[in-house]
Amino acid sequence: MTIALTFFLVRRAAVVLGTLCEVKTGIFLRLNVWAKLIHECAEVVRAPRLRDEHYSISVRHAVASVYGARAMRGTAGVSSWRRRAEMRKHALRVADALRAAEAQLDVDPREGAREIARLAMSISSRYAEGRVGALLDRDDLDRAPAAEGRFEAAQLTMTACAISGLALASPALGLPVQVTVATSVAVVALIYRNTIFTGLGAVGFLYPLFFPGK
Template sequence: MIRSLRSQLDARQQGKADAAIRKLKDNTEVLGIGPVPESLCAAIKERYLTAPLAWAVMVPVAVIQWLLFYRLMNNLLVDELPQHAPQWLVDDLTGKAPGSVTSGAAWIQFARDWVLGISYLLIMRRTMVYLAMTFNLRAFMFERVDRWADLIGECAEVVRAPSVHERHHHGPSLRFAILRVRGAAWSRGTVRSFDWQRRITLRRHAFRVVAALREARGEFVTDPKSAAKRLGELTLTISERYVDRRVDMLLDEGDIGEAGRSRPRGEALQLAISAVLLAVIALVASAFHLPVPITMAAVVITVAVVYRSAVAAGLGVLAALSPLFFPGK
């Protein structure tokens, strides 16, 4: 019975892989950027065939790791921290959530949750990369290829659109594709844990690749059809280079051009600036009893100024921070 279920599952995943490959080939043909490299087709196939096993491994590992992490952090805060920290800090860190989000305890607990959450995600990320490399779970590695294939499909929809209005309406979103570009180096398992110099080099290259994608996306305003072909071509190149483990050359210098020459702004710095400015707006709004529309308009304008062209990232930060600083609004 188990063998029969496994055969059915494999057949189902094989069907999904074939459909995804066929769709990608159709989209590249529409864009005129083919053919699709065989290595890319093989990566998509492995992504689907190893997906059930990857989920079967990831879920229990994530649960066990969370329980161990929670127990460790709880022991540190409850047992060890009182011996080395003032009592007021211990009370703020281990007490109940305060009623006001502008109190000192609220800020301390916000910082606590932020540090613990980021720490757990970083540990979990490294664990998944290790498992993927050790047990050949290609679903983790090649999930990014699937997302980039979706972007190529969105570009093809622009070309298929019969009118200019519909081409603007079907404009592709770079949000998920950009996130996959930024994390391409670590997910491919090509960087050692403490090779900081290489990490910095790859991070700079990823920023330049993201800038090139955004520049191509910006051309949709003037010529959607040509811009869709250009963006699809860049995405196909990124996918092929990623599969071939060339994460330090996802795009050639000629493809990046002038877009990647500006200095990157640290995302962590942008997030910190947004948090500080939203806190200031919250305090001012509370002190002067500003109407809700004016307060929220100031919040949106502030986030837009900080993130500028990276509006998708700004909206994510706005959605995450607004309930903390403006509860009930």
Template sequence: MPIIDTLARIHPVTARAHARERLHRRRDTREAAATRHAALDDAITRLGITTTDLPHTRSALTVWESAPHLSSTGNRILLAGVTGAAMFAIDKYVAPPLVDLAMNALGTVAPDFAHQANPALEGMNNGEPWQFSAATMMGQAVVLAVPLAVAALFLLLLSYAVASRHPRWPYSLVDETAKALAQCADLYEAQLTDLRTSSRKVDRRSRAVEQHVLDAYRSSRTIPRRSPRRAPARQHGQLVAAALRRQLTQIDVDPRQGVQDYAALVAEVGERYAEGRVSSLLPEEKLAGLTPPSPALTTFRESLHIAGGIVAAALAAVAAAALLPKLGFIPEDLSPWLIASAAAVAGILTAGWHRVARLIPFFGP
């Protein structure tokens, strides 16, 4: 921060304030790192894993806690500003031709239906009240869904671009493995009544670990884009993801032994990654006879889930906007909140909370 450093050299009061701020930051970092190390020790002890002290994992967690948070106020303001500008550009320049294209496609499939919907669209553009026939609602759904889909796609790409350039990004796999170990320990000690909840948490965390393993050749930032080392590292990550997935299925055979063996694999993957062994996250004997999962198929399925959630949210918003005025007793000030709630619930039920939650940190408090 060169401006603060310059002010610190100019005025002694600024220098003292800057020194106190750095001292508080280092103290908070030490406390956060100590908390993560204690949680890691606790998880390993509860699981009874015969492993090393995981020194590289501890060092990576310390760096993770010392890096600035992606959810800081400045980053959120920047993301909100860029997203707002992008929404304006999408609504003014991108959405109209896409809406026309969608209506032309609708006219090809159902020309009578599209012919009834077009007047409603023209009325909406002129500020006229919404109409609530089936055809006009379809046209209005197209008007809402197309800009929302484009804006959501832009937001996903923007969030990935910002996250992939953040100082924490190379250590995200270690962070996920540490969290996975804690949840595996909860499942290992879970009673029969808590088994369902704990196993679902481990399953959700395993998907995050698997995705970070598949992206390890990129997120580590140790392999240049055009390096010949990139392809072997990517193929190795696919085999490691397959090994983790195979071991995860053993939880349903023997929950305690299965989760213990899975946690041991996760700990080994995190330690080797933190050590810089991107192409040797697991030894070769543990990868024998495995068929790697298809990253393209996994990405396509995730994209379908997200697209389905966006469409469901748009349709729910249109349905709520059509139904609320007919009820008659809903205050007008409350209607936008109910419409947004209906869209959020539909998106969560369709795409899943863990997918919707990826966008929340960029706009939450």
């Protein structure tokens, strides 16, 4: 919990200071994430023959950049709660559209790559213009089914707390590493359920921090 709270406070402080000091470099760094995704899609479309790596395009980082766009761009003040709430809803729908396009990669890789690139181009262009509440058109949003769960931040916080608890309890109880790892996976499975692979990715990131050298 302490780590999650510290991360949130540091992130908010960086955004506020950046806005007050008009630091534009950090604001536009996320454009590089979307540009990289467009480049990966272009590689798929123009490839004469598809290889295994062409099927591994992921919108994970692009989605994370969309989630943080409303805070980083600074177009709505800290006190503009209603505007920020609307932008958050829009960001969630934009994430749904990106994930729906990503799913097309399993059906038609080239067509899926074209759709992802088209969406990423719109998102990056409108973010640069400050149109954080209209990163995609309504038609693009309506075509994508809404995700069932909206608990990514809560799930990550719960995972961090669970792993930190295991890190503290493991030496005291004398648990071997194998048991600790199995317990971690079981806990993550309960937290993430049908999105277990996302949870395992979080475990892979957090585990070295809590269990260095193991």
